[in-house]
Amino acid sequence: MQLNWSALGQVAAVSLGVTVAVVVVFSLGVLGLARVEDTRERPGAASALGLTQAGLCFLACAAVVAYGIYLIVPQFH
Numbered sequence: 001m002q003l004n005w006s007a008l009g010q011v012a013a014v015s016l017g018v019t020v021a022v023v024v025v026f027s028l029g030v031l032g033l034a035r036v037e038d039t040r041e042r043p044g045a046a047s048a049l050g051l052t053q054a055g056l057c058f059l060a061c062a063a064v065v066a067y068g069i070y071l072i073v074p075q076f077h
Contacts, residue, residue, distance in 0.1 A: 022064050029057030 035050030070076045 018064070022061055025057050026061050029054045029061065032057060 032050040032052070032054030036047055036054065039047040039050065
């Protein structure tokens, strides 16, 4: 049995990179929600900006998860 080690390394590197990117984007979404909570305690801060940031980040994470499910499930092709 032969293993294509370079292909395995590429898959591992891409998987690690996408995982780190999704975690960072999700963390930015949580930061946006924290900004919304901060505006409740301190009026005058940008509440809409934090809510928009959170919504876009969580939408991006959901899109990545949906694309992964699309790639895994053969009935979706």
